[in-house]
Amino acid sequence: MSFSSRIKEELGRRLGPRHCRIAEIAALMELCGRVDRDASGRISITLNTENVAVARKCFTLFKKTFNIVADIRTSRNTYLKKAHNCRITIQGDADARKVLGAVKVEFPDGGAMLKAQGPGMANTVDDEVATGVGGTLKAQGTGMANTVGDEVETGVGGTLKAPFIPASVTARACCKRAFLRGAFLAVGSMSDPEKFYHLEFACPTQESALQLQGIISGFGPDAKIVPRKKSFVVYLKEGNQIVELLNVMDAGLGLMAFENTRIMKDMRNTINRQVNCETANINKTVSTGLRQADEIRLIMNNIGLASLPPSLREIAQLRLQNPDMALKELGESLDPPVGKSGVNHRLRKLSQIALELQGGGQEIVSRT
Numbered sequence: 001m002s003f004s005s006r007i008k009e010e011l012g013r014r015l016g017p018r019h020c021r022i023a024e025i026a027a028l029m030e031l032c033g034r035v036d037r038d039a040s041g042r043i044s045i046t047l048n049t050e051n052v053a054v055a056r057k058c059f060t061l062f063k064k065t066f067n068i069v070a071d072i073r074t075s076r077n078t079y080l081k082k083a084h085n086c087r088i089t090i091q092g093d094a095d096a097r098k099v100l101g102a103v104k105v106e107f108p109d110g111g112a113m114l115k116a117q118g119p120g121m122a123n124t125v126d127d128e129v130a131t132g133v134g135g136t137l138k139a140q141g142t143g144m145a146n147t148v149g150d151e152v153e154t155g156v157g158g159t160l161k162a163p164f165i166p167a168s169v170t171a172r173a174c175c176k177r178a179f180l181r182g183a184f185l186a187v188g189s190m191s192d193p194e195k196f197y198h199l200e201f202a203c204p205t206q207e208s209a210l211q212l213q214g215i216i217s218g219f220g221p222d223a224k225i226v227p228r229k230k231s232f233v234v235y236l237k238e239g240n241q242i243v244e245l246l247n248v249m250d251a252g253l254g255l256m257a258f259e260n261t262r263i264m265k266d267m268r269n270t271i272n273r274q275v276n277c278e279t280a281n282i283n284k285t286v287s288t289g290l291r292q293a294d295e296i297r298l299i300m301n302n303i304g305l306a307s308l309p310p311s312l313r314e315i316a317q318l319r320l321q322n323p324d325m326a327l328k329e330l331g332e333s334l335d336p337p338v339g340k341s342g343v344n345h346r347l348r349k350l351s352q353i354a355l356e357l358q359g360g361g362q363e364i365v366s367r368t
């Protein structure tokens with residue numbers, strides 16, 4: 001199961017008090033739903049989702065909040081093969097009006113509506129065709145087309161476009177959190193934190209994206225908006241801000257899973273850095289030791305180690321046998337032991353002698 005689906009499963013199980021449930025319904029309606037009025041003035045509410053857990057949540061919300069039994073239809077998405085499209089509908093005019101009343105939405109008069117919503121309606125239908133909610137469209141397509149036709153001719157019907165939810169629905173902080181839960185269920189997704197950090201809401205309109213951004217920023221996270229194809233994407237890219245938002249949405253399990261992955265990733269990075277650093281140090285020690293062993297061989301071949309004072313001869317033999325040994329260890333191997341700086345001093349003297357033997361030691365000779 002994808003990380004998004006896990007979060008949606010979890011959010012699907014959260015059920016707050018009535019005021020919060022209404023805010024959550026408002027978000028779902030605004031971001032993945034529509035309100036339609038047919039030619040005879042009857043209102044209906046439709047929500048679309050590809051996630052079965054989200055469909056189940058919508059059903060539960062309508063049942064527990066309004067005692068309305070919504071109709072759910074599932075059809076296979078003909079374009080994406082594996083994905084399902086779930087359509088949740090409230091067909092009864094009285095039921096639909098009860099929901100609209102609770103989320104404080106008034107459907108304007110037909111005449112005014114048509115002017116504002118005429119093109120919007122056409123877009124809605126186009127969207128459905130383009131995004132391949134094909135199965136459902138085939139079943140209901142004719143009805144839909146008639147609805148549009150009727151509206152254009154009679155000027156009574158229409159579709160409400162987002163954002164139509166007034167701010168008063170999310171006046172309380174608890175209801176704002178519920179609204180964000182609903183928004184994530186409707187249009188949210190997030191990447192697997194193992195790959196990278198990204199959480200987004202693909203909003204249908206710029207207005208709804210701005211509204212969502214405002215609510216999110218009220219809790220701290222600084223969400224950005226970017227237009228993408230037919231949507232306006234509100235997104236977060238920083239691990240800390242994603243954690244904050246998951247916390248605000250009350251997705252505790254998702255938050256823990258996210259944090260665990262983040263900690264593991266950080267730990268892996270730290271260990272890698274340490275290993276790289278140690279490897280670099282070891283390489284340096286070894287290459288220095290190899291150079292010193294070369295120098296000692298040069299002395300041995302030219303003047304012989306026997307010509308060196310005992311303290312130098314001793315360290316020369318030891319270094320020759322252990323070119324990869326650290327200075328500290330070299331010092332401890334001497335009898336009596338010598339400190340790191342003492343070892344360093346003796347090795348430097350050997351280097352000077354080697355340099356003199358190579359003929360480049362003029363300066364050093366004059367100094368000693």
Ligand SMILES: [Zn+2]
Nearest residue numbers: 019020174175
């Ligand atoms: Zn509330």
